[in-house]
Amino acid sequence: MNGRFLLLLARTLLKGPRSIATPAMDQDSIVQLGANLAERAHAKLGRSLRIREVDAGSCNGCELELQALNGPVYDLERFGISFVASPRHADVILVTGPVSANMAEALKRTYDAAPHPKWVVAVGDCAHNGGCFAGSYAVLNGAQSVVPVDLTIPGCPPEPEKLLAALLALLDKTATGE
Amino acid sequence: MLGNVTLMEFLGGFKAVAHHRPWPRFVIDERAWKELIHQLSVSDWSLLGIWGDGSEVHAAFRDDEADPEAVAIATLHCPERKFPSLSEVRPGAIRLERTLRDLWGITPVGLKDDRPWLDHGRAPTAPLSLHKGPKPERPHAYQFLPVEGEALHQIPVGPVHAGIIEPGHFRFTCAGETVVRLEERLGYTHKGVEGLMAGKPIMEAAKIAGRISGDSTVAYALAFARAVEAASAQDAPPRAHWLRALMAELERIANHLLDIGAICNDAAFAIMLAHALTLREKVMRAASFCFGHRLMMDKIIPGGVATDLTREGAFTLRVLVSKLHVEFERLVDLYDDQPSLQDRTVGTGIVKSELAHRFGAGGFVARASSRAGDARLSPGYAPYDQLDLTTPLLQAGDVSARLWVRIEEVRASLSLLEQILGFMPGGSHLRPIPTRGGEGMSLVEGFRGEILMWVRLSEVGKVVRCHPRDPSWFQWPLLEAAIEGNIVADFPLCNKSFNCSYSGVDL
Secondary structure (H helix, E strand, O other), rough: HHHHHHHHHHHHHHHOOOOOOOOOOOHHHHHHHHHHHHHHHOOOOOOOOOEEEEOOOOOHHHHHHHHHHHHHOOEEEEEEEEOOOOHHHHOOOEEEOOOOOOOOOHHHHHHHHHOOOEEEEHHHHHHHHHHHOOOOOOOOOHHHOOOOEEEEEEEOOOOOHHHHHHHHHHHHHHOOOO | OOOOOHHHHHHHHOOOOOEEOOOOOOOOOOOHHHHHHHHHHHHOEEEEEEEOOOOHHHEEOOOOOOOOOOEEEEEEEEOOOEEEEEOOOOOOOOEEEEEEEHHHHOOOEEOOOOOOOOOOOOOOOOOOOOOOOOOOOOOOOOOOOOOOOOOOEEEEEEEOOOOOOOOEEEEEEEEEOOOEEEEEEEOOOOHHHHHHHHOOEEEHHHHHHOOOOHHHHHHHHHHHHHHHHHHOOOOOHHHHHHHHHHHHHHHHHHHHHHHHHHHHOOOOOOOHHHHHHHEEEEEEHHHHHHHOOOOOOOEEEEEEEEOOOHHHHHHHHHHHHHHHHHHHHHHHHHOOHHHHHHHHHOOOOOOHHHHHHHOOOOOHHHHOOOOOOOOHHHHHHHOOOOOOOOOOOOOOOOOOHHHHHHHHHHHHHHHHHHHHHHOOOOOOOOOOOOOOOOOEEEEOOOOOOOEEEEEEEOOOOEEEEEEEEEHHHOOHHHHHHHOOOOOOOHHHHHHHHHOOHHHHHOO
16 A cells, blocks of 8 residues: 555656646737726626537537546636536637537527626637638628627637636636726 | 349449549439439448539449449439439438438439428528529428327427537437437538538648548548549558558547547546546647647648658657557556446447448447448558558447447557558658549548548649538437437437537538
8 A cells, every 4th residue: 555655656746747737828818808808897707717618510629629628637627617508607608610500590599598797709710700611601700790709719729728828818807807 | 133233233334434533433314323223222232422513413332242342423414403312222311312402402302301401591592503592581490200109298409518519409209218219400510611612722622621520630631632632643652641540540549539438427437538538638749749730630631741750759659659558458447347337338329230231330330230341441541451450340239339349449549550650651741733633532431430522623723522421421310219218318328429420411
């Protein structure tokens, strides 16, 4: 038993923890939020955010990296941020995909179902402006066409660390109200 | 002669189209098309896909009985914008034909289901045809199939689901806790990829191909590259084939790891997912280090690969493989040591072998139900002909079998990675594609199963028409059958064990 404990201790000391260290808040996101949240900045939520993710026609690449946030390596929950099943419990509607014509109404209704105050995060190049699907007869070229976007996290798909850094910036803005 | 004719004997008498590679495409008349339907009713020829193209309909087949490498396309010209449906003899064609009707305005005569599929009435009608119509005033009201019986109730789910997953609608009809019928309604992520790819330069179209189903970006990019290379009659350099296989096996391992973890997570065994995600992250980071992108998006391109593997990259992968060998087996032991977990997976969501055959399914869904087939081996492509690979085959057809097929496939892929790293030839990794017209088709084994990609190139090197057929087309319908008689609570488990692509079939 003692031997096993020493082995575990040695391994942990040598390799460090499984989770990555807290990334610095994303500066671009802070600037973007500063501009977008001006009017709603006085709404203070405390250091906690609940996110309802809506795939509005993504290729599912963004979903893979968002799922990684829930894993032990990125462990989103240690920061007070988590994904929830219902928009009724959400502070944030997180949109991926270019917004297909067939998902536009579902996205709008999900947004409407979330209580105020609420924020919209567009994840990935598609949710930003349609990405490589822009101009198709079947898409609306980004989340902005259906819901008001507060924060865009570009990338195809954005890496988990980048997602984390941007969400931490959002957490900070909504907590301090500055 | 009934049933004794091979696919090639049957189609060989017709005119083959010039510059269609590597398999022939034959133009047949309506009488021959009807005879083809009759032949299908007495043969085992697999339907690989059916898609529209102007006023033509193409259907691809493989003669599994005579020679699995015998692949051919039959083309029917439909000036009256209708064709005899294949759905009676190949039920896998039902949703593909509904899609063909939605996108091209060509009517499958004899198709019993006259409801639209991808067309929700929220975009122009027949968007890919010259007879494109305006967007309807209001969306279609979708009629679900009627279910009759005492004390039945319905549970509608979606399109927005509870987790971080793709959108789709599931309509359950239940008697108490037992699912009597599940009906799927998909098409929510329809992005019009076929319309977008038409007219694009090859490299731009390749980016779209890599985003048809993001989790299979490597497999799709590979399928597109191989189809383009076939159409322009120029092979990629040998080293490129090996690098492509390297990426494809990394993608397979990464996806299977997530699936194995996620299936167990849906049976309240979250620790499996935690371990699996940790292992998966190692694969993603190695991919990022070696190729510059965690999912290896846009790294396989027509002509070869975009990034060569450095010496440091190869070393990183060797370390990764040796670590995974040990750590993955620990994960397998963890699963294997939990009777309470297996109590959920064994006997749940059974797909009968006969049904897997009838729908022409592939991938782990088929291999867990005694239906063999792996595009890497047959018809096969480089470098797998030089590698030692066996595909698992199980009989039970339940969640547990689909999980074990994945476990065996991870083991096989780890062995493939070792072989590839050991024997990869040197030389160039890219040979630019000549500007040349032609038609090409490829069959590539993604982690879900066989992807078909068909492409026509113009003389100036642009994509005229491209059709991708995801393996999930032939797996989604089986999920409806698998859940029948199971309890509602086991649906997430069954669904995850299929892990069908929404984006891949929504196009």
